[in-house]
Amino acid sequence: MRSKLLKRVPLNRLMDLKIDYAFKQLFGTEKNKEITVVFLNAVLQRSGRESIKDISFMNTEAGGEYEEDKRSRLDILAVTNNNEKVNIEIQFTNKYDMIKRSIYYWSGIYRSQMKQKMSYHELQPVIAINIMNFNLFLNTDQFHTSYHLCEDNGHFKLTDVMEFHFLEMPKLINDWKQEKLDPWNDTLARWMLLLGIVDHRSKKVYEDIYKELEEIAMKDENLKKAFQGWDLLSATQEEVLAYEARLKQVLDEESAKREAELREKEAKEKALKDGHAQGHALGREEGREEGREEGKQIGLLEGIEKGKLEMARNLLLEGVQLELIVRVSGLSKEEVEKLRTELNN
Structure with missing residues (x-):
């Protein structure tokens, strides 16, 4: 298949963006932060938050989860122009208790804001985004679910400082196969499908997804930039x-x-x-x-x-x-x- 976007490597040699290293190299660098901002806004659009205009990346070192850990690194930790902290974790394999792991990381980031002479009022929201290459929730077919701390009966929020998002790749691909997704009009579906094109676990490449996104990228400059960065990354020895x-x-x-x-x-x-x-x-x-x-x-x-x-x-x-x-x-x-x-x- 002749590609309009990939100038350096063929489609089947692109890195699998669900591997944390590749995801961080594309979305976790200053030179590509514009595409990260677009991706974050696509995930957070249902939360009622103001659009993110800019981000800066923070140190991703964290304390070890277990005694055996020398260190633990967050995948991507960004702070927005509204001073909200966003932690993006991508997990290829279901080897942790993802819900508790996400809460653990959230709590560490939230507590780390507290400095001497600060008041609790000054603590800013922390948003956790978890992208998983496996299904986690059995009681829903939605590939994107979001969670807040709410009152049990009235379902009104207790606070806006805690927010969790879980995105399950197998459900997304299943929706694609059943023609339930419209990446032309759904920005989140567009960017999540980008992550799904290459699947190195099953040694599969979804050429149909690529062909659709390639056409969209001719009109979406940020998506085009993501493809070009992915191409360059996959060609650097x-x-x-x-x-x-x-x-x-x-x-x-x-x-x-x-x-x-x-x-x-x-x-x-x-x-x-x-x-x-x-x-x-x-x-x-x-x-x-x-x-x-x-x-x-x-x-x-x-x-x-x-x-x-x-x-x-x-x-x-x-x-x-x-x-x-x-x-x-x-x-x-x-x-x-x-x-x-x-x-x-």
Whole structure:
């Protein structure tokens, strides 16, 4: 298919924008902040907030979620011209409790505003936007749902400082297949479909979505700019190396999770066959369950850490800059430098 927009790489070689690294490189940089503003306004249009005119990007370092975490990085944290903070998280794999994770991040950002001699009145709203490459809510077919703190019966808001948005990619693609979306007139559908064109998990490219958005981009300058930035990003060798390493890590973690779940299932089936799941005291059963869960968590953590080290080692062998390796792997600078020393010896 001849492309009007892609000048550097063919459609099937574009990065999957649902991988956090690619999403951040396109939407989380100052040079592309105009398209990020358009995207944010498309998500927030139903909230009754004033349109965002401008944003600036903030430090995305956050405290570790678990003792084992060296650090935790938010995907994109922006502050609007109205001084509202917006945290955008994109999750390729359903490996966390997304609702509690989002609340956890929200609370940290909200509390971090408080400085000495400030009043609570000065605390500004924090908006959490979660883009997920999996379905989360079973009680709705809507791909975009939003949440506020409201009174149970009257449903009026208690406050506007708390706002959560969840966008589920599989539901969006399903709506597209059923011809329920109109990206010409629905700005949010337009930008979410952009994220759905390339699906590296299933090794699929939606050429029909691309063809539709390509035509729209001839009239939408911001969408055109997004395509051009995506094209350039996918053609930059160092960025591609970092992206492929991150993609491999994500898919390896997904595979490790499935393997752990399979082993747990097999263990339970064996226990049932052996009669261990019957006739035991409740306390002993709870103990076994805790042991299985602890073993599963330890296995996953070990697998994730091993994946980070393998990613960093491969990037070092390819000659990628240390700062970029730290950014994409999640390892500390000291850990990467130690690894580089070991490779040199």
